[in-house]
Amino acid sequence: MTETAPLAPGRSLWSDAWARLRANRAASLSALYLLLMALCCGIGPFVVPNDYTTIHQSYTKVPPRLSAYPTPEMIGPALDQVAKRARVEIRDWHETGGEITATLTAPRGVDDRAARYFDRSDLFDGATITPGAEVTTATLTARVERKWFLFGTDANGRDLLARTLVAGRVSLAIGLMAGLVAVVIGVLYGATSGFIGGKVDEAMMRVVDILYSLPFIFFVIMLVVFFGRNFLLTFLAVGAVMWLDMARIVRGQTLALKRLEFVQAAEALGVSRAGILRRHILPNLLGPVIIYMTLLVPTVIIMESFLSYLGLGVQEPMSSWGVLISQGAKNIPHANWLLAFPALFLISTLFALNFIGDGLRDALDPRDR
């Protein structure tokens, strides 16, 4: 008789929280934005026109531009510059449909190899030199190489768009990784301490207290010195330092949960300690842990950019938003886009993470509404 009755579906606390989260517009939009950001940073560097390592010597610190470089005004001076290097002179030139035709002269005749100098420039491509009517003249034809620098370029002539996206990859990966490491260590440590309780708990928390009084910066700088340039290891280490708060939160929650009647009821049923931990304590810890994790990720990202700012983070040509911002800050009076774009990316990401964190807190802890 019981088998035939249709089972009424239940709404778990998780699905309730999910519904609340979806109703929170700021949080949903932020999640979407973050996903987009992750996608851009993940795939973007393969799609954007320039590689992040390529140095465009002719385009140092050019401002952002929606249409292609070079601008018409740039061609003349660039031609002159290459001509000087090639030891030729340009008598006259004109551009038609992306093709440059110029008349070159040189006192001892124009060498064919002069074409290479033009090819080597970032502005021209496919240069050919045909001997002119006189020995000392020749005609140069070359294509103008079109390049897009939507975010402009840095002091070395690297494409800022590509760099920002690659930097985002690093920053996001670091935030996620270090955050995960911190959460794993913190949850294990805190849950163990709280669940065992008594003397063990006291001793474990004393250790946390002592680590708390250690200057955090010192810790991180020491770690960076240890692990040197390996950014992956460095940020696993940063994560390993940032678990203290997590451990405290989880311990407090575990202690509180342990006192609740359903844990005692499970004990009276004869459920083993492992079973209580797995079925009763951990599922109820997940909420605070998720909330704390969303707060931790932006902290780690700021931490990384802060280290990079001091020159202790990621090394060139790899970059992170912190590295780019530090370079941008140094160029701020005359090339403000160098600060503006990375800062915009970093801040908007942090904002989104913050909104998601707030949304999650509201969703998982509805008492606060």
Place this chain on the structure above:
Amino acid sequence: MTTPILELRDIHVRFATLDGAVEAVRGVSFSIRRGETVAVVGESGSGKSQIMMGVMGLLAQNGRITGIAEFHGMNLIGLPRRALNRIRGERIAMIFQEPMTSLDPLFPIGAQLIEPLCHHQGLSRKAAHARAIELLQLVQIPEPERRMAAYPHELSGGQRQRVMIAMAISNNPELLIADEPTTALDVTIQAEILTLLRDLQERLGMAILFITHDLHVVRRIADRVVVMRRGEKVEEGPVETVFATPQNAYTRALIDAEPEGRKPPVALDAPVVLEVRDAAVTFGRRRRLFQPAEPGFRAVNGLSLTLRRGETIGIVGESGSGKSTLARAILRLLPATGTIRLHGRAIEDLAPRALLPLRRDMQVVMQDPFGSLSPRMTAGQIVAEGLLVHHPAMSAAERDRAAAEALTECQFDPALRNRYPHEFSGGQRQRIAIARALVLKPSIIVLDEPTSALDRQVQKQIVDLLRRLQAEHGLSYLFISHDLAVVRALSDRIMVLKSGELVEAGPCAEVIGAPKQDYTRRLVQAALLG
């Protein structure tokens, strides 16, 4: 007949929630006259508290009240805060259910008494101080001068409620609203507080609006009663009339919800299932370096009992009497001394592994229907968890079927077993908790205040359920409660505890009918059974 001092007309209270607006009170009207005591009665969720919260401007942020509440001809609803503050605390005062949290924990009670005196009467601090001491005397707080400097956490629950009353009457209000003022207190203290309120009313001539779910209290204190159900008034009238000839079916059901019947006796030769000798539990003992160990606090001091098959022992006592501690000691959830024999086998020294198969035989149902079910497991999972431990060979389908059967037996629709605890009412949750115990087919169930958090009507259903299950399965119960009415309906024998010691024990009818000890007599009287 005098004109009413407060007249409520067509009061509505609505709360904006995520699932849309909820109407907690729908068009309620009644009035209260000078010096009169009116009781508003209803079960939890009937909206009885929200009416006066709304009138006093104390609703939660998402709440709104509409209607008319005329106090001496002035409508209190929609009154600006400044004007309302000249009435609140001065002409209408209020006391609340939660004596533990209603006083500011960060200020001494003296300061909290003085502030409204200075504010409303413009007294100097010195005069207010003297008046506050008078008030504390009035509510019978011993050593009032010294108590002025005490903080709320240094007082007992009953004393805090007295301080709250002192604060409420400090400006001689015309109307005192008492919102379940005795619910959170022990029965003997409940009786004292009620006596105090009646006494003060006679002396000061104020009207009292008493909000409660407890019909005993209504019968004892009120002149008129308003019965509420689901936000609506179902009946109103003089107390004697309503109790004698209730017009409404719901009112009748409420009055009849008193647990009834007595337990049929067990055979004298029924086998003993549980025997406890000299159980003692000590808290807070610490071994210290270089110093003798702290003696600690004895929560249970040498208690013994013998439980037979099919028998129920009621363990009665007020908070702090050690009754729950005793239960946890017997269940071996707490370290204890003494011997515990289950079916003749000593279990007090068994290692957890050896204890495991015996745990199946002794199950527990706890008081808090909100706290005793894991919030992230479905009803079915909760009930089936014990099977997972004790019958690991069972398949998931078999476990599910067994859980569904146990739930059916507890009159819980098994089709709902995929739902989560927060989707159920208190009574339904308690049924899940009972099914969780029952599914393991134990011979003993320890019931730790299983009906205390429930409304009377639901209480009665649970009592009936427990009684039926006992008869069908030959269960033995250890029934722990502070509520003598429920204990009387279920128990063969009663043990009365106080401060961890046994006060009196004996057959149910004897202990309640002819108590030998003074403490038992007070308990029985306070519970209005005597």
Place this chain on the structure above:
Amino acid sequence: MTRFILRRLLTAIPTLFLIVTISFFLMRVAPGGPFNQEKGLNPAVIENLNRVYQLDQPLWSQYLHYLSNLLHGDLGPSYTRPDFTVTEMFATALPISIQIGTLALLLALTIGSVLGIIAALNQNRGLDYLVVATATAGSTIPTFVIAPLYQLTFALSLSLVPVAGWGGGALVNKIGPVLTLMLPQLAVVARLMRGAMIEALRAHHIRTCRAMGLSEVSVVCRHALRSAVMPVISYAGPAAASLLTGSVIVETIFGIPGIGRYFVEAALARDYTVVMGTVVVLAAFTILFNLIVDLLYAIVDPRVRHD
């Protein structure tokens, strides 16, 4: 109370000792040393320098030496600035950091608290959203973005203040560092205060105050504020310790000769004594402020005194 303070100060000693020990060995295990950084030095000179500073001795003997000096209040000589002892360096650097830190902390606490209270009283209304948005911005925009923006606007474009430098402690030189140091803290304080205040206003005893017809000013400022201030106090303790001992970023950007800047330079140059000195000072500050927080707690909350 005195016994409590004494006991806490006594337990601080082993903590401090442990911190010194951990830091000492952690730093020494790291590769490099103070005198093999500069490539120009010839090996004989390095050897001489190491001998002068006793860096050629076994590690444990250096450790004991350092501990005994520390007990006498001697933090040792600086390796990279041979003319100064660490104590002398701190004597000039620490007051500067403390000055800026105190200003930033006090401003953050007062302005942040006021903003938080305003937001809580207007929960889910325009003013609340404004404060929350500002606070979110304040805590998400990193210092090293705000500082250059400040320099660009107020120093380079408007020429109201100097770009950087200490200028002997002139007021105009302090504005930038104090502002940038304060902003993130202010944001945190405002958010904390808002949350705590909302929680406090929902408490049963606040309902009692309202039911007694007390004025809104008394309800909010006397009763609710007193319980709401707790989380802010427990945040302010560690924050004070880190603010007073200097912010690396702010001191670097604004070229302020505070203890934070010295610390980073020293860490990179393996100037052991300076790093150790900073760690000791910071740890001492942390312990001190934790003690102050506990005392404040006991003053505000009688239940804590009870235990």
